[in-house]
Amino acid sequence: MARRRPKPAVSTTSRGERLALTSIVAFIGLPHIGHLPFWVSLATAALLAWNAVRLLLGRPTPPGLVRALLTAAGVGAVLMGFGRINGQTAGVALLMLMLALKLTETVRYRDVVVVLALCCFVLVTQFLFSQSLGMALYLVAGSWLVVAAFVHLHAGDDAPPRAAAAESARLLALAIPVAAALFVLFPRLPGPLWGLPANNDGTARTGLSGTMSPGSIADLARSDAVAFRVRFDGPAPPPAARYWRGPVLWNFDHGTWHTGPGVARTITPPRVDAQGRGVRTDITLAPSHKPWLIALDMPLTTATAHRRTAGGNWVAPHPIDQRVRYIARSALHYTVDAELAPAARRLALALPATGNPRARALAHRWANHDHDARAIVHSALDFFRQGRFRYTLNPPRTSRDNSVDDFLFTTRAGFCEHFAGAFTFLMRAAGVPARVVTGYQGAQRASIGDYWIVRDSDAHAWSEVWLAGAGWVRVDPTAAAAPKRIADGITAAVTDSGDLPYMAGGHDRDAWYHARMLWDAVDAGWNRWFLAYGPALQQRLFAALGIAGFGTAIAVLTGLVVGTLALVSLWLAWHMRAEREADPVVRAWRRIERRLARIGLARHTGETPVGYARRVAATRPALTRQITDLAARYARLRYAANIESAERREFIRRARRFHPRRTGETRAG
Amino acid sequence: MASLTRRLADRIEASIRRRAPSGRPPLRIPARRVYILPSGTGALFGVLLLVMLAGATNYGNNLAFSLTFWLAAAALVSMHRAHRNLAGLELAGVRAEPVFAGETAIFDVELASRARPPRRGLYVSGGASETGTAVSAASDRNGYARIAKATHGRGRLVCPRLTISSRYPMGLFRCWSYATPEAHGLVYPAPIDRLGEPTSAGDTGDGHLDRSRRGEALFSGHRRFHSGDSRRRIDWKASARTDELMITEHSETQTPTHWFDYDTLTALAPEARLSQLAYWILAADRRGAVYGLRLPKHTLAPATGPAHRCACLEALALF
Numbered sequence: 001m002a003r004r005r006p007k008p009a010v011s012t013t014s015r016g017e018r019l020a021l022t023s024i025v026a027f028i029g030l031p032h033i034g035h036l037p038f039w040v041s042l043a044t045a046a047l048l049a050w051n052a053v054r055l056l057l058g059r060p061t062p063p064g065l066v067r068a069l070l071t072a073a074g075v076g077a078v079l080m081g082f083g084r085i086n087g088q089t090a091g092v093a094l095l096m097l098m099l100a101l102k103l104t105e106t107v108r109y110r111d112v113v114v115v116l117a118l119c120c121f122v123l124v125t126q127f128l129f130s131q132s133l134g135m136a137l138y139l140v141a142g143s144w145l146v147v148a149a150f151v152h153l154h155a156g157d158d159a160p161p162r163a164a165a166a167e168s169a170r171l172l173a174l175a176i177p178v179a180a181a182l183f184v185l186f187p188r189l190p191g192p193l194w195g196l197p198a199n200n201d202g203t204a205r206t207g208l209s210g211t212m213s214p215g216s217i218a219d220l221a222r223s224d225a226v227a228f229r230v231r232f233d234g235p236a237p238p239p240a241a242r243y244w245r246g247p248v249l250w251n252f253d254h255g256t257w258h259t260g261p262g263v264a265r266t267i268t269p270p271r272v273d274a275q276g277r278g279v280r281t282d283i284t285l286a287p288s289h290k291p292w293l294i295a296l297d298m299p300l301t302t303a304t305a306h307r308r309t310a311g312g313n314w315v316a317p318h319p320i321d322q323r324v325r326y327i328a329r330s331a332l333h334y335t336v337d338a339e340l341a342p343a344a345r346r347l348a349l350a351l352p353a354t355g356n357p358r359a360r361a362l363a364h365r366w367a368n369h370d371h372d373a374r375a376i377v378h379s380a381l382d383f384f385r386q387g388r389f390r391y392t393l394n395p396p397r398t399s400r401d402n403s404v405d406d407f408l409f410t411t412r413a414g415f416c417e418h419f420a421g422a423f424t425f426l427m428r429a430a431g432v433p434a435r436v437v438t439g440y441q442g443a444q445r446a447s448i449g450d451y452w453i454v455r456d457s458d459a460h461a462w463s464e465v466w467l468a469g470a471g472w473v474r475v476d477p478t479a480a481a482a483p484k485r486i487a488d489g490i491t492a493a494v495t496d497s498g499d500l501p502y503m504a505g506g507h508d509r510d511a512w513y514h515a516r517m518l519w520d521a522v523d524a525g526w527n528r529w530f531l532a533y534g535p536a537l538q539q540r541l542f543a544a545l546g547i548a549g550f551g552t553a554i555a556v557l558t559g560l561v562v563g564t565l566a567l568v569s570l571w572l573a574w575h576m577r578a579e580r581e582a583d584p585v586v587r588a589w590r591r592i593e594r595r596l597a598r599i600g601l602a603r604h605t606g607e608t609p610v611g612y613a614r615r616v617a618a619t620r621p622a623l624t625r626q627i628t629d630l631a632a633r634y635a636r637l638r639y640a641a642n643i644e645s646a647e648r649r650e651f652i653r654r655a656r657r658f659h660p661r662r663t664g665e666t667r668a669g
Numbered sequence: 670m671a672s673l674t675r676r677l678a679d680r681i682e683a684s685i686r687r688r689a690p691s692g693r694p695p696l697r698i699p700a701r702r703v704y705i706l707p708s709g710t711g712a713l714f715g716v717l718l719l720v721m722l723a724g725a726t727n728y729g730n731n732l733a734f735s736l737t738f739w740l741a742a743a744a745l746v747s748m749h750r751a752h753r754n755l756a757g758l759e760l761a762g763v764r765a766e767p768v769f770a771g772e773t774a775i776f777d778v779e780l781a782s783r784a785r786p787p788r789r790g791l792y793v794s795g796g797a798s799e800t801g802t803a804v805s806a807a808s809d810r811n812g813y814a815r816i817a818k819a820t821h822g823r824g825r826l827v828c829p830r831l832t833i834s835s836r837y838p839m840g841l842f843r844c845w846s847y848a849t850p851e852a853h854g855l856v857y858p859a860p861i862d863r864l865g866e867p868t869s870a871g872d873t874g875d876g877h878l879d880r881s882r883r884g885e886a887l888f889s890g891h892r893r894f895h896s897g898d899s900r901r902r903i904d905w906k907a908s909a910r911t912d913e914l915m916i917t918e919h920s921e922t923q924t925p926t927h928w929f930d931y932d933t934l935t936a937l938a939p940e941a942r943l944s945q946l947a948y949w950i951l952a953a954d955r956r957g958a959v960y961g962l963r964l965p966k967h968t969l970a971p972a973t974g975p976a977h978r979c980a981c982l983e984a985l986a987l988f
Binding site for chain 2: 113114117120121123124127128131135136139142143147150151153154155156157158159163166167170171172174175176177178179182183186188189190321322530531533534535561565568569572573575576
């Protein structure tokens with residue numbers, strides 16, 4: 001339209017503004033100190049400090065050659081340090097270094113805009129590392145600063161920074177309803193668009209790994225990180241039934257249980273016949289970077305998009321890198337695989353050709369004595385019950401190839417992986433099909449809120465044996481050796497409970513424990529209602545709202561956004577109406593005038609407040625005292641110097657209470 | 670095709686300009702006459718939001734979604750705020766100091782803003798001031814912009830069509846409006862001397878003050894020196910007596926007057942005559958002389974002082 005356009009508001013920035021910009025970048029980059037290698041943080045901080053000192057001393061922008069050399073050095077350092085410049089951590093490192101370098105040459109309007117845009121980008125990268133409530137506060141602070149900088153940049157030279165900060169807060173506050181509508185209704189596409197970077201393992205919580213070797217579960221049990229939180233639809237199942245099914249391990253070599261790639265190909269998912277009413281659970285699972293969807297044993301269904309493995313547990317199509325929330329239905333009484341397929345039987349009996357001779361001999365003895373599988377299981381459990389086994393987080397080391405023998409006959413001390421692994425080995429050696437199940441056992445009731453917490457310290461391993469007529473039956477050898485593990489939790493069961501993490505213990509429920517529980521309730525709400533919201537939950541919400549698909553959702557969203565913006569615009573129009581007087585004292589006096597005008601005593605143009613008051617008093621003697629006082633105060637406030645703010649407030653208060661009524665004669669109607 | 674789009678653009682622009690508020694100030698910019706388009710910064714911001722949205726989707730990261738949606742919503746709100754920053758703005762007045770032809774005239778545009786929060790980042794452009802001048806209009810005082818316009822001939826100078834624009838608050842949208850205030854400044858004829866002293870040509874006889882007679886003007890008394898008085902008129906003797914600077918006063922009636930007459934300057938073309946008269950008027954005014962101006966339809970009685978000078982020059986400008 002207009003061919004002659006004024007140039008952008010600000011072409012160059014002042015020293016103070018550049019210093020402020022440097023501070024904003026430093027603030028926004030701060031949490032990355034914990035995510036980046038030390039040298040990157042140090043280099044970034046050094047560049048920012050150099051820039052700040054340079055600006056404070058009034059030194060000019062460093063020459064282009066210096067900047068180019070520094071840029072090349074930054075790229076080279078990242079390449080050498082990470083071996084690449086893409087990927088999550090390497091990319092963030094490069095971004096921070098380049099942003100700090102860019103600050104040294106931010107003089108022009110365009111440079112500042114680029115830096116502010118990159119600041120938004122840095123904020124996003126913060127959330128890839130953490131999505132805690134604290135980061136949400138950071139999001140608020142960061143957005144406020146960036147928007148304030150944008151506002152200041154376009155507010156003209158005379159606008160104080162304070163005004164930009166206030167305008168930024170106002171814009172962001174008015175934006176909340178629209179942002180909320182977008183968050184809930186904007187169509188969420190599932191899954192990664194271009195694949196997740198491989199190098200985010202450094203930040204992963206260690207969950208169930210999918211393999212089990214001596215010590216692996218005990219390591220997990222030392223952490224009181226929350227694995228998942230669960231709500232039961234109805235009463236919670238008894239403690240003995242609180243087994244949470246994770247990956248099922250079929251293969252055993254060199255002391256390690258695992259699930260080989262062949263399992264899924266050779267064995268079909270099991271047939272589960274549920275008996276009795278199932279249990280419905282609402283689970284919010286912390287990211288584990290593994291695909292396991294943990295559910296109460298025996299899971300019947302989870303969300304439809306997921307797959308059941310040969311072991312009967314559920315897996316997501318991708319590793320779980322973000323918190324997910326799902327509904328799982330489980331059966332407490334069930335029959336799994338009443339008929340065992342030959343391939344499954346072969347796999348459930350497979351053992352390495354050599355190793356653990358004494359365990360094999362023991363199993364053969366049981367098998368020769370009793371042909372019934374149930375009797376063999378009982379013999380084994382009796383062995384664990386009477387063998388004076390020690391249940392400990394710190395078991396003695398066992399050899400790699402004879403780990404079962406070492407545990408059963410020499411050390412006699414172990415954690416649940418030792419018991420489950422040895423038991424499963426004995427069963428297979430005795431000819432009973434058996435497999436190892438890893439997962440969690442137990443749950444801690446939250447102090448506040450109706451939910452239960454399952455922590456890494458509840459990680460557990462047990463066995464399942466296949467019995468003719470009964471299918472796969474859960475057998476927990478740990479329960480035989482340390483019965484308190486199931487009834488009273490891990491603290492009561494292990495001999496060295498001092499090594500357990502604080503929240504797993506929870507025996508002395510002091511103020512710190514309750515404070516942690518209170519925080520857990522806040523965190524649980526945050527996870528359940530905010531972080532877990534994704535494509536699946538959105539689909540459920542759309543279904544509940546009767547929104548047919550993304551098309552309808554976009555239509556509804558557009559309507560909501562446009563409607564909300566119209567309200568915002570109306571509010572702005574009202575708020576900024578030209579008649580509005582800046583001085584509250586003047587506003588209060590105008591209100592007096594309006595109220596008097598309503599009873600037929602409008603002020604004449606050019607009439608002074610005092611003269612006006614005199615006329616009002618002459619017409620309506622009853623108002624004399626009030627209006628004379630108000631007019632005198634107003635005149636003083638308007639024309640005298642050094643007015644105390646208390647006096648202003650007093651005038652405004654009195655003006656508000658001034659309600660002249662129409663003259664005595666009452667009007668009909 | 671290109672010419673067609675050009676013609677269409679011209680048509681649209683013409684209609685927009687036709688609808689621009691016009692008339693005598695104060696002029697109010699109505700909300701419907703405020704135009705708004707995304708700026709370059711706005712386009713960059715849009716790209717940034719798209720990239721952030723892709724990242725948030727890729728990682729299924731709800732805080733990233735929140736940031737993206739919040740900034741997008743803030744951008745949408747800023748669009749309305751930008752519109753409100755101009756809508757309802759009042760052009761309180763436009764004034765221009767008279768200039769001589771060939772000089773650059775400056776229109777002082779006064780913007781009244783009693784809005785709260787105050788309107789900020791306002792730019793006024795028009796005429797030769799293509800880059801626009803920033804206006805600071807706080808809530809309690811008015812803002813001023815200076816609009817330059819080159820002058821060529823004498824006469825009334827019409828205020829150029831003004832473009833009032835702003836990128837406030839976030840710079841993502843450029844908002845603008847046109848206003849055509851009915852206001853003008855005066856352009857005096859350029860003072861050009863072609864004839865030399867007025868005695869040489871067409872003095873009507875009752876003469877101009879020649880230097881020899883000046884001293885003989887009748888002394889009428891002393892008065893205190895005021896700034897602006899000629900130093901040459903200070904009476905040092907009288908000053909020594911009273912300890913104050915005194916100047917001699919001559920009675921007005923005794924001061925001979927000049928008559929500058931348009932009709933006598935037959936040697937010159939009409940515009941050149943006006944330039945010559947302007948030159949003489951300025952010269953006489955500098956000397957503090959008393960002069961009158963005689964134009965064919967208009968006569969200004971002899972007088973002295975800045976007001977008289979302006980009146981004479983205005984008569985020449987509007988001749």
